[in-house]
Amino acid sequence: xxxxxQMEGPVTLSEEAxxxxxxxxxxxxxxxxxxxxxxxxxxxxLLLKATKADDKGSNKGFEATYxxxxxxxxxxxxxxxxxxxxxxxxxxxxxxxxxFGAGTRLTVKP
Amino acid sequence: EPEVTQTPxxxxxxxxxxxxxxxxxxxxxxxxxxxxxxxxQKVEFLVSFYNNEISEKSEIFDDQFSVERPDGSxxxxxxxxxxxxxxxxxxxxxxxxxxxxxxFGNGTRLTVT
Numbered sequence: 001x002x003x004x005x006q007m008e009g010p011v012t013l014s015e016e017a018x019x020x021x022x023x024x025x026x027x028x029x030x031x032x033x034x035x036x037x038x039x040x041x042x043x044x045x046l047l048l049k050a051t052k053a054d055d056k057g058s059n060k061g062f063e064a065t066y067x068x069x070x071x072x073x074x075x076x077x078x079x080x081x082x083x084x085x086x087x088x089x090x091x092x093x094x095x096x097x098x099x100f101g102a103g104t105r106l107t108v109k110p
Numbered sequence: 111e112p113e114v115t116q117t118p119x120x121x122x123x124x125x126x127x128x129x130x131x132x133x134x135x136x137x138x139x140x141x142x143x144x145x146x147x148x149x150x151q152k153v154e155f156l157v158s159f160y161n162n163e164i165s166e167k168s169e170i171f172d173d174q175f176s177v178e179r180p181d182g183s184x185x186x187x188x189x190x191x192x193x194x195x196x197x198x199x200x201x202x203x204x205x206x207x208x209x210x211x212x213x214f215g216n217g218t219r220l221t222v223t
């Protein structure tokens with residue numbers, strides 16, 4: 001079946017620190033991969049996506065590269081800000097099946 | 111930018127009562143979904159809906175749950191007889207085609223007392 005495993009949190013960083021949130025997947029077909037972000041009291045918002053192997057998704061300083069050989073889609077940001085504090089969800093989609101990871105809560109302290 | 115809207119934002123109900131959660135998906139989207147999230151944790155798939163019928167549902171989506179698209183704009187989730195464990199955030203989502211990103215509403219917080 002299709003599933004996503006992501007790094008458990010919570011993650012606490014100081015402002016300007018480097019961020020990595022690991023995500024690996026298992027899929028029966030050819031998935032598209034996504035990162036969603038959820039700010040307090042809000043729904044999930046698409047952060048970035050990649051639709052095929054070696055694609056790099058990027059947005060707001062965040063990046064993730066679709067690695068088929070390691071079945072991974074790790075999220076990175078070079079310098080986090082307090083405003084990046086949120087819950088981050090890795091997700092995969094195969095046909096009509098969208099699966100989410102358990103979410104990683106990030107807190108960035110000034 | 112068009113968005114998915116959900117009402118109400120918060121619903122409190124007594125155990126055993128019926129609730130209807132409402133969603134207006136983005137107008138040109140064809141695929142509709144309900145997810146739930148308990149205590150800000152994992153986002154759990156409930157059901158997907160396409161062409162006026164359920165295309166997939168999870169084991170959570172038992173006989174107490176139903177979905178409907180009563181007109182061209184609304185998409186509803188009904189829970190016939192709520193249980194305490196139904197307390198959660200319920201998110202509606204929609205998308206244009208099956209491999210495009212999901213667009214989520216801001217959710218309805220359901221509290222069953």
